[in-house]
Amino acid sequence: MDGAQANREDALSAIVVLLRDDMEAVNRLIVRHMDSPVALIPQLAAHIVAAGGKRLRPLLTLAAARLCGYPAGGERHVALATCVEFIHTATLLHDDVVDESALRRGRASANALFGNKPSVLVGDFLFARAFELMVGDGSLEVLRILSAASATIAEGEVLQLMTQNDTSTTEAQYLEVIHGKTAALFAAATRVGAVLQERPAAEEEALDTYGRTLGVAFQLVDDALDYAADEAVLGKTVGDDFREGKITLPVLLAFERGDEAERGFWRRTLEERDQTDEDLAEAQRLIARHGTLAETFARARDYGRQAKEALGGFPDSAEKRAMIGLVDYCIERAR
Amino acid sequence: MDGAQANREDALSAIVVLLRDDMEAVNRLIVRHMDSPVALIPQLAAHIVAAGGKRLRPLLTLAAARLCGYPAGGERHVALATCVEFIHTATLLHDDVVDESALRRGRASANALFGNKPSVLVGDFLFARAFELMVGDGSLEVLRILSAASATIAEGEVLQLMTQNDTSTTEAQYLEVIHGKTAALFAAATRVGAVLQERPAAEEEALDTYGRTLGVAFQLVDDALDYAADEAVLGKTVGDDFREGKITLPVLLAFERGDEAERGFWRRTLEERDQTDEDLAEAQRLIARHGTLAETFARARDYGRQAKEALGGFPDSAEKRAMIGLVDYCIERAR
Numbered sequence: 001m002d003g004a005q006a007n008r009e010d011a012l013s014a015i016v017v018l019l020r021d022d023m024e025a026v027n028r029l030i031v032r033h034m035d036s037p038v039a040l041i042p043q044l045a046a047h048i049v050a051a052g053g054k055r056l057r058p059l060l061t062l063a064a065a066r067l068c069g070y071p072a073g074g075e076r077h078v079a080l081a082t083c084v085e086f087i088h089t090a091t092l093l094h095d096d097v098v099d100e101s102a103l104r105r106g107r108a109s110a111n112a113l114f115g116n117k118p119s120v121l122v123g124d125f126l127f128a129r130a131f132e133l134m135v136g137d138g139s140l141e142v143l144r145i146l147s148a149a150s151a152t153i154a155e156g157e158v159l160q161l162m163t164q165n166d167t168s169t170t171e172a173q174y175l176e177v178i179h180g181k182t183a184a185l186f187a188a189a190t191r192v193g194a195v196l197q198e199r200p201a202a203e204e205e206a207l208d209t210y211g212r213t214l215g216v217a218f219q220l221v222d223d224a225l226d227y228a229a230d231e232a233v234l235g236k237t238v239g240d241d242f243r244e245g246k247i248t249l250p251v252l253l254a255f256e257r258g259d260e261a262e263r264g265f266w267r268r269t270l271e272e273r274d275q276t277d278e279d280l281a282e283a284q285r286l287i288a289r290h291g292t293l294a295e296t297f298a299r300a301r302d303y304g305r306q307a308k309e310a311l312g313g314f315p316d317s318a319e320k321r322a323m324i325g326l327v328d329y330c331i332e333r334a335r
Numbered sequence: 336m337d338g339a340q341a342n343r344e345d346a347l348s349a350i351v352v353l354l355r356d357d358m359e360a361v362n363r364l365i366v367r368h369m370d371s372p373v374a375l376i377p378q379l380a381a382h383i384v385a386a387g388g389k390r391l392r393p394l395l396t397l398a399a400a401r402l403c404g405y406p407a408g409g410e411r412h413v414a415l416a417t418c419v420e421f422i423h424t425a426t427l428l429h430d431d432v433v434d435e436s437a438l439r440r441g442r443a444s445a446n447a448l449f450g451n452k453p454s455v456l457v458g459d460f461l462f463a464r465a466f467e468l469m470v471g472d473g474s475l476e477v478l479r480i481l482s483a484a485s486a487t488i489a490e491g492e493v494l495q496l497m498t499q500n501d502t503s504t505t506e507a508q509y510l511e512v513i514h515g516k517t518a519a520l521f522a523a524a525t526r527v528g529a530v531l532q533e534r535p536a537a538e539e540e541a542l543d544t545y546g547r548t549l550g551v552a553f554q555l556v557d558d559a560l561d562y563a564a565d566e567a568v569l570g571k572t573v574g575d576d577f578r579e580g581k582i583t584l585p586v587l588l589a590f591e592r593g594d595e596a597e598r599g600f601w602r603r604t605l606e607e608r609d610q611t612d613e614d615l616a617e618a619q620r621l622i623a624r625h626g627t628l629a630e631t632f633a634r635a636r637d638y639g640r641q642a643k644e645a646l647g648g649f650p651d652s653a654e655k656r657a658m659i660g661l662v663d664y665c666i667e668r669a670r
Contacts, residue, residue: 038490040497094459098452117433120455121492124429124462128485131466135479143478144470150463155373157456162375 012329015059015322022062022078023055029082033129044114044122048089051107056218057189058085059326064193064207067311067319076196079137083146084189086130091153091185093123098157099244142192149188156180165245165271167255167263174252178219179212186215202313209310210323217303218330223248224296227284239280245270249299251283253292262286297331304331347664350394350657357397357413358390364417368464379449379457383424386442391553392524393420394661399528399542402646402654411531414472418481419524421465426488426520428458433492434579476530484523491515500580500606502590502598509587513554514547521550537648544645545658552638553665558583559631562619574615580605584634586618588627597621632666639666 016023034045058081065077095101096109097116111119127150134143160177163169190211194204226241227250241248247270255266265282269275287293304327314320351358369380393416400412430436431444432451438444446454462485469478495512498504525546529539561576562585576583582605590601600617604610622628639662649655 036490036493038494038497040493041490091459094455098455116451117496118493120429120433121489121496123459124426125486125489125493127459127462128482128489131478131482132486135475135482138475140470140473140475143466147463147466147470151460151467154456154460154463155371155376158371158375158453158460159373161452161456162373 012054012326014325015063018318018322019059019062019066022066022072022081023059025075025078026055026058026062026081026085029078030085033082033086033133034126036125040114040118041122041125044110044118045089045126047113048092048110055085056326056330057088057185058082060084060186060189060211060214060323061193063319063323063326064190064211065196066193067207067314067317067323068194068197068199068203070193070197076137077193079133080142080192080196081189083130083133083137084185084192086126086133087146087150087153088185090123090127090130091157091181093119093126095157097123098161099240101240139195141195145188145191145195149184152180152184156182156184160246163247165273166247167266167271169247169252171249171252174247174249175216178216178223182219182222183212183215186218187212206310206313210307213303213307213310214327214330217300217307217327220249220296220300220303221331221333224250224293224300227251227287228293242269242280242283243275245273249296250287250292253295254283254287254290257290257292258286300331304328347389347661349660350398353653353657354394354397354401357401357407357416358394360410360413361390361393361397361416361420364413364468365420368417368421368468369461371460375449375453376457376460379445379453380424380461382442382448383427383445390420391661391665392423392520393417395419395521395524395546395549396528398654398658398661399525399546400531401528402542402649402652402658403529403532403534403538405528405532411472412528414468415477415527415531416524418465418468418472419520419527421461421468422481422485422488423520425458425462425465426492426516428454428461430492432458433496434575436575474530477527480523480526480530484519487515487519491517491519495581498582500608501582502601502606504582504587506584506587509582509584510551513551513558517554517557518547518550521553522547541645541648545642548638548641548645549662549665552635552642552662555584555631555635555638556666556668559585559628559635562586562622563628577604577615577618578610580608584631585622585627588630589622589625592625592627593621635666639663 030049031046034049035042061081061084062077065074065080066072070077093110096111097119100111101109102112110122130146131143134146156177156179159173160181163173163177187208188211190207191204194207223241226238226248240246242251251266251270255263258266265279265286269279269283307327308324311320311323365384366381369384370377396416396419397412400409400415401407405412428445431446432454435446436444437447445457465481466478469481491512491514494508495516498508498512522543523546525542526539529542558576561573561583563573577586586601586605590598593601600614600621604614604618642662643659646655646658
């Protein structure tokens with residue numbers, strides 16, 4: 001482990017250590033509420049839950065609630081963090097069906113292992129369970145925030161589908177896609193933390209901004225890593241976006257700045273999806289020539305800076321420092 | 336139109352006439368809330384909404400609310416009827432993906448026309464919108480009923496998937512499937528009508544029973560028609576269940592009562608899905624031999640009788656008569 005990597009791990013572990021008990025309670029609640037007499041449901045749900053991931057979104061709910069003064073050892077923030085993770089897991093299951101993904105976090109995806117049909121239906125089940133949990137909590141405001149976020153996520157996913165394989169996609173459309181598919185749930189996850197403690201609207205807005213800008217930064221990094229990362233580190237297949245013809249920022253900028261021959265390359269590979277084994281390397285070369293990977297990371301850092309600034313009004317605390325560290329982690333991860 | 340058919344149309348038209356203004360308000364709300372700046376969403380949603388169907392489930396919500404004294408011209412029952420229809424439409428979109436259906440109500444299904452991917456995502460969008468509408472209404476009790484029903488629907492669909500192509504499926508499992516995939520939403524649709532008027536628990540239970548037993552009757556008839564009906568009348572391909580290897584009551588009973596040769600036929604066609612063009616006719620012949628279509632209709636009539644009985648405690652009214660007529664319509668439709 002080099003020094004930079006150690007720092008990144010520290011940034012994540014600070015928030016993980018701080019929220020360990022709460023996160024363990026979340027994990028217990030996840031297992032309990034994904035249960036069903038219909039055996040395939042917990043089987044499939046366990047597969048995707050066991051695959052783990054870093055549980056960033058429930059961490060955000062827990063951290064935001066604690067930042068707003070919600071007591072450690074309370075139960076409501078744990079329930080809402082579980083809702084957020086269920087909504088996220090449902091969208092992952094449906095995404096993998098839509099993207100025809102074979103891998104998720106380095107393991108066989110649920111659709112590859114169980115088939116598309118149960119993935120669609122178990123996604124629906126988890127989504128419904130998330131709402132049942134929210135009803136149990138009883139806050140209409142939380143229900144409002146998370147149902148609106150769920151509709152926005154679906155809109156972002158549909159827009160992504162419409163812009164796929166279309167090299168005329170604009171930067172504005174790309175940003176709308178990632179605001180919908182990623183940032184909306186990050187924003188909702190942090191906002192509900194403030195709602196729990198009935199904090200003033202300004203604090204709610206600040207946490208919404210933190211989550212939203214962090215979400216955009218996270219997705220920008222994700223989209224950059226798909227052209228940059230070491231497959232073993234990323235835990236997903238590199239070049240997925242390229243093969244599917246997803247129009248992400250590194251590509252979008254390289255297309256804009258490319259000459260006619262380069263645009264022809266992008267049209268052939270992304271629009272017509274006529275690709276050879278060497279094309280991913282050529283795509284990476286063109287992206288490097290125009291510096292658009294570096295620019296995507298720079299934009300991510302800028303959104304990260306906005307996320308940190310959004311916390312400016314909160315007094316110093318372990319939670320605040322952990323949330324700032326989390327921004328660095330999201331931006332520097334796996335590079 | 337023969338006399339029996341005229342009577343059936345009367346049974347449906349009584350409730351349609353009674354609730355015409357309310358249903359027009361529902362249709363307006365459907366169009367308004369399925370809108371989105373992401374153009375593909377209203378396009379796809381309009382396709383399935385335009386396909387129509389009889390809007391049985393929102394009719395149930397409107398009728399139950401009015402039966403409980405909710406005023407004609409009110410707005411809450413219209414909003415909740417719209418939620419119910421959105422949840423139903425979302426499950427239809429996902430069902431067609433899961434079943435790989437080419438037709439829905441006699442027209443090309445959304446997945447056949449637009450592809451599976453947008454069908455999954457627009458289903459998610461409509462589901463989220465349903466919850467946004469419920470939050471707008473503001474009743475946690477309604478949210479509780481419809482989120483629980485949504486989870487139960489998904490469980491029923493997964494169980495159906497697990498029993499598909501399995502001739503050892505029991506009658507109890509079959510009933511669990513149709514309770515989940517159909518009756519749960521019928522029950523919730525009627526129950527929320529009573530909740531709106533804060534009626535005593537006994538009335539809520541009575542309306543739940545009416546909806547649940549009507550839902551079971553409806554699905555029994557649907558499953559019988561798949562082996563009996565005239566394709567043009569049914570508006571869906573006859574023999575769909577047979578081709579997909581769904582284990583429905585007419586088949587399940589014919590399998591139980593069949594000799595070894597017949598069981599061999601069912602195993603080959605439903606389990607191994609090794610079918611020739613003549614097999615559907617043979618399946619219909621075996622079903623006729625054992626009288627299991629007639630028995631399925633008889634069971635449906637019995638559930639229909641229970642549905643009517645459940646309304647026994649309500650005083651006579653146009654709404655009550657219309658709801659009783661609706662039971663006859665659901666049982667006698669398209670025969």
